[in-house]
Amino acid sequence: MAAAAAEVSNKGVTLKRHVVGFPTEDDMELVTATVRLTVPPGSAAVMVKNLYLSCDPYMRSRMTRHEEPSYVPDFVPGEVLTAFGVSKVLESGHSGYKAGDLVWGIIGCEEYTLVTNPESLFKISHPEFPLSYYTGVLGMPGLTAYAGFFDVAKPKKGEYVFVSAASGAVGQLVGQLAKITGCYVVGSAGSDEKVNLLKTKFGFDDAFNYKKEKDLNAALKRCFPEGIDIYFENVGGAMLDAVLLNMRLHGRVSMCGLISQYNLEQPEGVRNLFCIVTKRIRVEGFMVTEYFGTYSKFEEEMAGYLKEGKITYVEDVAEGIENVPAALIGIFYGRNIGKQLVAVAQE
Amino acid sequence: MAAAAAEVSNKGVTLKRHVVGFPTEDDMELVTATVRLTVPPGSAAVMVKNLYLSCDPYMRSRMTRHEEPSYVPDFVPGEVLTAFGVSKVLESGHSGYKAGDLVWGIIGCEEYTLVTNPESLFKISHPEFPLSYYTGVLGMPGLTAYAGFFDVAKPKKGEYVFVSAASGAVGQLVGQLAKITGCYVVGSAGSDEKVNLLKTKFGFDDAFNYKKEKDLNAALKRCFPEGIDIYFENVGGAMLDAVLLNMRLHGRVSMCGLISQYNLEQPEGVRNLFCIVTKRIRVEGFMVTEYFGTYSKFEEEMAGYLKEGKITYVEDVAEGIENVPAALIGIFYGRNIGKQLVAVAQE
Numbered sequence: 130m131a132a133a134a135a136e137v138s139n140k141g142v143t144l145k146r147h148v149v150g151f152p153t154e155d156d157m158e159l160v161t162a163t164v165r166l167t168v169p170p171g172s173a174a175v176m177v178k179n180l181y182l183s184c185d186p187y188m189r190s191r192m193t194r195h196e197e198p199s200y201v202p203d204f205v206p207g208e209v210l211t212a213f214g215v216s217k218v219l220e221s222g223h224s225g226y227k228a229g230d231l232v233w234g235i236i237g238c239e240e241y242t243l244v245t246n247p248e249s250l251f252k253i254s255h256p257e258f259p260l261s262y263y264t265g266v267l268g269m270p271g272l273t274a275y276a277g278f279f280d281v282a283k284p285k286k287g288e289y290v291f292v293s294a295a296s297g298a299v300g301q302l303v304g305q306l307a308k309i310t311g312c313y314v315v316g317s318a319g320s321d322e323k324v325n326l327l328k329t330k331f332g333f334d335d336a337f338n339y340k341k342e343k344d345l346n347a348a349l350k351r352c353f354p355e356g357i358d359i360y361f362e363n364v365g366g367a368m369l370d371a372v373l374l375n376m377r378l379h380g381r382v383s384m385c386g387l388i389s390q391y392n393l394e395q396p397e398g399v400r401n402l403f404c405i406v407t408k409r410i411r412v413e414g415f416m417v418t419e420y421f422g423t424y425s426k427f428e429e430e431m432a433g434y435l436k437e438g439k440i441t442y443v444e445d446v447a448e449g450i451e452n453v454p455a456a457l458i459g460i461f462y463g464r465n466i467g468k469q470l471v472a473v474a475q476e
Numbered sequence: 477m478a479a480a481a482a483e484v485s486n487k488g489v490t491l492k493r494h495v496v497g498f499p500t501e502d503d504m505e506l507v508t509a510t511v512r513l514t515v516p517p518g519s520a521a522v523m524v525k526n527l528y529l530s531c532d533p534y535m536r537s538r539m540t541r542h543e544e545p546s547y548v549p550d551f552v553p554g555e556v557l558t559a560f561g562v563s564k565v566l567e568s569g570h571s572g573y574k575a576g577d578l579v580w581g582i583i584g585c586e587e588y589t590l591v592t593n594p595e596s597l598f599k600i601s602h603p604e605f606p607l608s609y610y611t612g613v614l615g616m617p618g619l620t621a622y623a624g625f626f627d628v629a630k631p632k633k634g635e636y637v638f639v640s641a642a643s644g645a646v647g648q649l650v651g652q653l654a655k656i657t658g659c660y661v662v663g664s665a666g667s668d669e670k671v672n673l674l675k676t677k678f679g680f681d682d683a684f685n686y687k688k689e690k691d692l693n694a695a696l697k698r699c700f701p702e703g704i705d706i707y708f709e710n711v712g713g714a715m716l717d718a719v720l721l722n723m724r725l726h727g728r729v730s731m732c733g734l735i736s737q738y739n740l741e742q743p744e745g746v747r748n749l750f751c752i753v754t755k756r757i758r759v760e761g762f763m764v765t766e767y768f769g770t771y772s773k774f775e776e777e778m779a780g781y782l783k784e785g786k787i788t789y790v791e792d793v794a795e796g797i798e799n800v801p802a803a804l805i806g807i808f809y810g811r812n813i814g815k816q817l818v819a820v821a822q823e
């Protein structure tokens with residue numbers, strides 16, 4: 130036991146300062162601490178070895194200093210960032226976990242984390258899949274896509290579905306879930322390579338590169354001559370304005386995120402809100418955390434789709450904890466192709 | 477019968493030209509036509525004498541020329557305007573109506589109208605109330621308030637409700653329905669006189685004059701230290717932006733209209749939409765026309781509230797068909813105190 134408590138090196142990534150505007154790699158810092166790979170006596174904490182870290186858009190909000198408490202706590206300069214990730218339990222003071230368990234949940238952006246609220250972790254039931262999937266299709270982004278599409282948008286077979294940021298972690302899944310449901314699905318993305326992926330890999334009926342469209346309204350009219358029943362909203366701003374003009378009666382906007390706005394000091398104004406009245410549109414926001422209680426059911430259903438080949442998943446994997454800053458920054462520039470994550474260690 | 481078919485004078489109001497920006501009285505014209513007060517042989521039309529005409533915000537949209545069909549047809553320059561109103565049947569070619577019936581529905585802004593689609597009319601079941609109430613509390617605005625509050629906003633006892641344009645035809649009713657439901661209700665209006673009316677006549681818990689508030693966000697924080705559960709949206713623009721900052725988790729915005737925007741060539745941009753995600757807000761538009769099938773049930777319930785003294789109603793009545801232009805323009809400047817209508821004739 131004494132040997133197990135020897136200190137080891139623990140590299141991690143901290144925030145150097147709160148961020149205004151676009152974050153840069155220099156806003157973060159790679160630091161090396163030491164840690165004893167053990168749980169303090171009497172503690173119900175769990176010591177984990179981190180295998181994969183997830184880079185998600187909501188993390189941008191945490192890099193800002195908010196005057197009033199935000200929906201997620203601000204990161205504290207000098208402290209290691211936290212993120213969703215996949216880990217292996219090394220030692221557990223909690224009766225629900227034992228050494229060797231594979232889990233996902235909120236961990237530190239570091240090599241080893243002492244998780245002091247292990248109730249927040251989820252056990253991994255399907256280790257036959259790549260474990261990295263638990264940062265995506267089988268983890269938080271997967272549940273986000275599933276809940277935001279089925280529970281919020283309430284799709285019906287034959288409806289017209291538009292997904293923005295469609296090749297991202299959530300978007301690629303929403304499109305495929307829409308196809309499974311029998312919808313007509315179009316996605317937008319920020320490069321021809323991503324557009325090609327949507328059409329060839331994810332089975333979208335159509336897709337366009339929004340950066341090449343002079344007129345988003347015209348692009349949507351071209352793709353949806355009959356209009357849009359469901360908009361799965363990941364970006365906000367000008368795209369939302371154009372979508373509102375093209376919604377059908379009783380359309381639904383499932384508002385997942387507004388990534389185009391996160392680095393702006395002031396959000397863009399959206400002007401076409403009167404369409405919400407005239408077309409009786411429902412715009413509804415949601416947070417995946419409210420669906421965590423349904424995770425097991427989701428995990429089984431999504432595992433089934435993966436096994437049946439009905440869902441495919443594309444990841445963009447950076448290697449090494451030192452690449453967290455670049456990987457995280459990259460998602461705000463759309464550099465990633467598919468779900469961005471960082472591989473920290475082998476199991 | 478030959479005598480009944482004699483021509484009589486029929487004064488009405490036409491649109492002279494489509495309107496850009498704020499309409500003026502000069503955009504409309506009082507014209508005098510002649511009409512035979514009879515129904516053409518074999519026709520299922522109904523000839524009515526118009527008693528009251530309703531001035532409603534949605535009419536502004538009809539004064540604009542739209543490139544693509546709007547949610548309500550554009551008015552045609554040179555033709556008599558149409559509006560909701562209360563009428564008495566003079567002669568009927570339709571088996572559902574007979575001379576002497578009192579009805580409300582879409583009629584011409586004129587003294588007599590041949591209604592060619594009488595199925596669109598509603599019979600008046602409670603002539604013991606002032607008939608003008610059928611342009612308001614017992615008519616389209618009443619059903620708008622009822623449906624938009626109960627069916628769209630789905631209020632619960634104890635919730636915090638904010639109503640904009642709160643002394644108007646719809647707003648004053650939403651506030652009183654909210655009180656009946658056991659909610660805490662605050663309204664905004666554009667003059668101290670209206671604010672006083674909200675607090676003394678309609679039983680709002682609090683109210684403020686938005687024109688006197690430098691900071692709408694601060695005004696809402698003062699009135700709703702715990703935040704807003706339901707926003708009944710009649711105005712849009714800066715007020716909506718401020719409301720979004722003050723909504724509570726799982727709040728609902730029942731979007732009835734955006735009158736602050738109707739005379740702008742380009743609508744204002746609303747910036748705080750990310751609150752919809754973080755607070756999981758539902759923003760939902762609706763149109764009263766979709767609730768017309770439930771009118772009878774509504775009429776009975778509202779008549780009951782009026783008889784019990786649980787609902788009171790304030791009208792702003794202009795006299796004479798020639799005052800339709802001024803009355804209609806007035807609502808866009810907030811000149812009316814309570815429901816604006818025009819008394820055209822005695823029964």
